Amino acid sequence: MKITDALVGEHGVLYSQFDLLQRTAETANLEVIKAQGALLLAGLASHAHIENEVLFPAMENIMGEEGPTHVFRMEHEQIEGWLEQLQEIRELMRAHDEIEGALARLPQTEDLAQAKRLVSDTLHLAREHFGKEEVMLFQMAENMLEPRALEELGAEWAQRRGVAWGG
Numbered sequence: 001m002k003i004t005d006a007l008v009g010e011h012g013v014l015y016s017q018f019d020l021l022q023r024t025a026e027t028a029n030l031e032v033i034k035a036q037g038a039l040l041l042a043g044l045a046s047h048a049h050i051e052n053e054v055l056f057p058a059m060e061n062i063m064g065e066e067g068p069t070h071v072f073r074m075e076h077e078q079i080e081g082w083l084e085q086l087q088e089i090r091e092l093m094r095a096h097d098e099i100e101g102a103l104a105r106l107p108q109t110e111d112l113a114q115a116k117r118l119v120s121d122t123l124h125l126a127r128e129h130f131g132k133e134e135v136m137l138f139q140m141a142e143n144m145l146e147p148r149a150l151e152e153l154g155a156e157w158a159q160r161r162g163v164a165w166g167g
Contacts, residue, residue: 001165003055003153004138010047011130017043018123025119033115037122044126051133054156055141062144075129 021036028036142150158165 001154001158002142002147002150003157004141004150006154006157006161007047007051007055008134008138010050011134014040014043014047014126014130018126021119022123025116030112030115033112033119037115037119050157050160054153054160058145058149058153059141075125078125 017036017040021033021040024036025033145153155165157163
């Protein structure tokens with residue numbers, strides 16, 4: 001399997017998570033939104049890690065580090081930063097609640113609205129980013145890298161994911 005096929009498949013799974021979080025955020029409480037955000041962060045961070053460490057270096061060997069992969073690395077950091085902010089709000093609220101009872105003093109609707117904005121902004125950016133990868137980056141990788149290299153990178157993806165793939 002080519003790494004580009006594997007990464008597009010991961011996008012499909014992550015799109016399902018985006019849709020669930022978007023639907024849930026409309027009516028859920030803050031804890032539910034934050035729990036789902038934590039799951040999404042784990043998936044997105046793992047996906048970005050594979051791209052950053054497996055696919056991008058192979059492309060950068062051909063075109064250098066200042067090409068399109070540089071932009072995609074920056075977008076990965078921005079998406080992860082927003083999801084981490086969502087988790088930091090949770091930890092801050094929990095600490096205040098346990099230590100000083102600050103949660104009772106903070107208007108919950110404000111915090112929920114902030115969480116919903118973070119979710120909305122993050123999902124918008126992530127969908128836009130994935131679209132760019134699918135239309136531009138993965139096609140560029142297909143054109144730039146030899147089929148054997150794409151297969152070898154796919155095997156590395158399978159090994160890192162713990163997927164039994166005999167190719």
